[in-house]
Amino acid sequence: MFQRSISLPNENSFFLFGARGTGKTTLLRVLFPDALTIDLLDNRTEEELMMAPHHLEAMIAGSSASHIIIDEIQKIPKLLDEVHRLIEKSENKNRFILTGSSAKKLKSGGANLLAGRAFLRNLFPLTQRELGDAFVLEDALRWGSLPRIFSLESQDSKRDYLDSYAQLYLKEEVWAEQLIRNLPPFRRFLEVAAVNFGKILNASNIAADVGVDPKTVQSYYSILEETLLGFHLDAYHSSVRKRLRQAPKFYFFDNGVSRALARMQSVLPKEGTAYYGDLFEQFVINEIFRTNDYEKRDYRFSYLQSASGVEIDLVIERPGKPLALVEIKSTTQVRNDHLSGLENFADSFPDAELFILSRDHNPKRFGRIDALPWFRFSEI
Secondary structure, three states, X not given: OOOOOOOOOOOOEEEEEOXXXXXXXXXXXXXXXXXXXXXXOOHHHHHHHHXXXXXXXXXXXXXXXXXXXXXXXXXXXXXXXXXXXXXHOOOOOOEEEEEEOOHHHHHHOOOOOHHHOEEEEEOOOOOHHHHHHHOOHHHHHHHOOOHHHHHOOOHHHHHHHHHHHHHHHHHHHHHOOOOOOXXXXXXXXHHHHHHOOOOEOOHHHHHHHHOOOHHHHHHHHHHHHHOOOEEEEOEOOOOHHHHHHOOOEEEEOOHHHHHHHOOOOOOOOOOOOHHHHHHHHHHHHHHHHHHHHHOOOOOEEEEEEXXXXXXXXXXXXXXXXXXXXXXXXXXOOOOHHHOHHHHHHHOOOOOOEEEEEEOOOOOEEEOOEEEEEHHHHHHO
């Protein structure tokens, strides 16, 4: 097992959210080997607690475990009321660890998130730092970094796993949870969305491709966010109101999964192509997002586009520090002709710090612009 960067509380109850396959159960098994686990994927356990949530107290009464793990808590949101009650009992010394795919999904169902009595943590696919010597950039772009990928040796096995993941997501996260009633258009949407990651969203165009209305497309994207399959990147503006009026971008949480959903696994990412550059951008942005969450930096992220269509990949609002404008380039040698995007905004943001992240291993300085190897993004 790889050493994970996430820090989990030992003396307090907490939620551990993460998409399927990110390693929540494995991590908890290692860190809390003596915990009592209640698995809601077990049909009998789910049925019993669905009908009688108060039976939870009886299930843990005979255990000496200090930590109680309840897997897939989103299956029985009402069970959180019982967990809340047990935490409040003065004589109860148990710490509850509640895993699930999304806090948003629980909130949307009106679930009790324990009013701050349980901390919130998110687990993501493996980062470059967590992988250490096992990290290979080309593999990360092609296969992603879900933990299971690294136990599979053949390319066929990796491809089969990612295809199965996509089908399991449709079956268990979407259909079984009744997030939508009509699966075929959502299946088509997934392919279209996976092809268009990192692009400014045009809901009308996507709706025409899928055969639904734009509001349905927006609800589909909400499902992807709620199940932690990806995240929106809003357009930057100093006014929050204006920021929300502009169309966002969407990035998937893992390159391997997005390639499987797009039916692009047979296409090898080729250096120098636009597709390779798009995958590299999604990969780097995910690395930055994951590190921000694990290290609790409280950065806010967006993208920037001028009236003439010039874009900056990432705008980072950093508490107590200047605004950072970041361009992501898959080149192995940063040159003057890579600077035009940032230079276009330099006068409009005189106090901002400007960065290029690329595959160039040699740090460089071009006036106000710092060009860094992508793996030094934590210096931003």
